[in-house]
Amino acid sequence: MKNSYIFTSWFMFLGYWLLIASLTIKILINKKTRNSTIIWLLIIYTIPLIGILIWLLFDEPYVEQTRIKLIHKIWNQNNQWIKKIKNYKYILKNTNSKVASPLFQLCKNRQGLYGITNNKLQLLTNSQNIIDILIKDIHLAKKNIEMVFYIWTPGGLADEVAKALISSAKRGISCRLMLDSAGSIKFFRSKWVHIMRHAGIHIVEALKINLFKTFFRRIDLRQHRKIILIDNYITYTGSMNLVDPILFKKSSRIGQWIDLMTRIEGPIATTIGVVYSCDWELETGKKILPAIPKVHDYPIYKKKCNNNLIQVIASGPGFPEHMIHQSFLIAIYSAQKQLIITTPYLVPSDDVLHAICTASQRGVEVIIIVPKYNDSLLVQWASRAFFSELLESGVKIYQFEKGLLHSKSMLVDKQLSLIGTANLDMRSLWLNFEITLVIDDKNFGDNLASIQYEYINHSKLLDPQSWFVRSYWRRILEKFFYFLSPLL
Structure with a gap:
């Protein structure tokens, strides 16, 4: 009995230090900043068991291997499709301002595309105004509406957008909605999921949280994009989640959330659409690549009056790193x-x-x-x-x-x-x-x-x-x- 106890104690002692040693080696060889490496080592050595658990949940840079391979495959396939846009000279431009040239060169080398021009840009700062314009665009949609948000919280202005989407879906517009599982937990617990799906809206719960997946994916990996695409021509992106800023986190007493959104008409919607396509295929297995707009489709291309140049940078596991x-x-x-x-x-x-x-x-x-x-x-x-x-x-x-x-x-x-x-x-x-x-x-x-x-x-x-x-x-x-x- 005594020998068995000693053997078990030594086995646990050696197992514990082998685990600590293996984690130490793993932290040291990962591509981390020096301060981050030191902090993680301190956490693991000062609060060993809790520190190990925290590291496994929040820092070990793993995603399910099948998922990471799928992301790479989807991105590589779609990136080949993006290169076809180079044939459409009327939306491409290879000259930048002096201050922008280094960054645009990085984007071209890593993403394979020059800056896209001939877009009409609008900065939006008032949440009520943003929702009003968005609802108008939804009602005017002729083909498709795609959305992805980190947070959709029912109530107030968010419900007005939901009603507009339902109306468009009922008149035959293809509507897709992708929401982060953690950020939009209140939405997925609300009545709106059933109502919107019943109207024909395709709703996807991205990076779905469950206990089993905790062992195979970082629990804090989130779908944080905010994108709206309408008819492969109008696009929104920026900081605003689909919430009513007056109601959202009202109990925190920090005041109304102040956001900034960009509304764009033009060909940049095509490249943003490719990013959305990657995300959608990753979650559903279905490809929905947007059509490349033709020069005769929209008057804005003929005017040649917009000198802005835009690049889209998408990040996340499987996308161009860092x-x-x-x-x-x-x-x-x-x-x-x-x-x-x-x-x-x-x-x-x-x-x-x-x-x-x-x-x-x-x-x-x-x-x-x-x-x-x-x-x-x-x-x-x-x-x-x-x-x-x-x-x-x-x-x-x-x-x-x-x-x-x-x-x-x-x-x-x-x-x-x-x-x-x-x-x-x-x-x-x-x-x-x-x-x-x-x-x-x-x-x-x-x-x-x-x-x-x-x-x-x-x-x-x-x-x-x-x-x-x-x-x-x-x-x-x-x-x-x-x-x-x-x-x-």
Whole structure:
């Protein structure tokens, strides 16, 4: 009995340290930043059993192997289809502004496509106005409507969109709706699922959560895109989920969510449609590649009056690796005069943080606008851990006070704009399915600058002197939540 106990104890002891050793080796050989590697090792060694579980759930970069192979196959097939667009010279342009050239060159080399021109762009900032325009477009749809959202929460304005979709489906329009399982949990528990499916709307629950899949996929891998496609010609994307901002998370008492959406008419819908097609095929196994628009289809092509150039960057497992992270870095390093960033969640990678600080130190006016109050307490405190280094480098940090600023944008020298769904945090940079528009256009940049300055008018500039004399307990909390930053 005694020998059996000793044997079991030694077996468990050796097994435990073999597990710790194997995880240590795995963390060290993964392509991680030095700080992230050190933090994960500290977590595993200081709280061993809990730390191992947290790492397996939130950091081990695995997806089901069959799924990852399928994503690669779908993307490669669709990428071959994208290359056919090169034959349509009337929508392509190979010359960029000086500040945009490096980023567009990266997109061309990694995604195989030049910038697409002859699009009509519109920036939308008022949620009621966005929904009103969207509902009008839905009612005018002639062929198809495709949507993907991270969050769809029933109630208020969201119900009006649902009713419009039902009306269009009943008159024969093909309607597809893809929603993230975790983000849209309230939708999938509501009556709307049955009502909309009964009307003929195809609804897919993306990255469905269940206990079994927890052992085969990171539980925080999410479908974070927000895309609307109508007739393969009109497209929306940006930061807004399908929610009523007045009702959404009202109990948090942080105010109304402030979003930024881009509505585009033109051929860029084709490339965004390919991204949607990849996501749809991954979840359903069915291919729905959009048709390439012809020059005679829409008057906008004939006018040749739109000089904007747009690239679409899609990220997520199976898509070109680290494209959004690379794009942010190149955009920041391209800045010569001014860089303005808006993000609700500021937990940048070491490389992005260094690029922002370096830009300020070489004379670029760098402005970051973040919400003063956040819906995530973890992120709110972790973000502050980066303030000191940013302020020491001369970065101006504005804290928005009129609600939760949810807009995700980057403006370089009022010429190069990046707008989409990606936050400046670890999940958006490395993990989630995201989409970002890269727009090379001075007029569009001026419009975005006006919106960003409007945010600044409702913000308070963080005073460096006051910040550096903050209480000691605040510093401890910031460092503690920074310690958890790999989970954010």
